[in-house]
Amino acid sequence: MKECVLYKKLPEKNVQCIACNHRCVISDGKRGICGVRENIDGKLQLLVYGLIISENVDPIEKKPLYRFLPKTRTYSIGTVGCNFKCDFCQNYEISQLKKIIGNETTPEEIVERAIKTGCKSISYTYNEPTIFAEFVKDTAVFG
Secondary structure, three states: OEEOOOEEEOHHHOEEEOOOOOOOEEOOOOEOOOOOEEEEOOEEEEOOOOEEOEEEEEEHHHOOOOOOOOOOEEEEEEOOOOOOOOOOOOOHHHHOOOOOOOEEOOHHHHHHHHHHOOOOEEEEOOOOHHHHHHHHHHHHHHO
């Protein structure tokens, strides 16, 4: 768990999350639509910081990118939770999970695994990555 940076403090220990376009106003003890950003005593906390639910080495062509590092591999990671509720989601088992679970991982470990497996990039996937933006940023900065 880590304090979020993408939020505004409001009166009476309420907060407004600004990680995605929902702009959730969250009262103390409650979570936003994504289910992984919780107001704890007037501070927005990212409950899935460093908790990776799924990771895999994928061909870059599996991602919705065009002519980006063709014929390379990407290290794909994701957490539980999502700010979308898509009927067609192929990852709904993890993206819609209400329980906060995952394997504890640091940004440094993610970068090291990507390098060790020969990946040229890291993909934040399986859910909408804006919901764990603080972890994405810390991983990108380390890399």
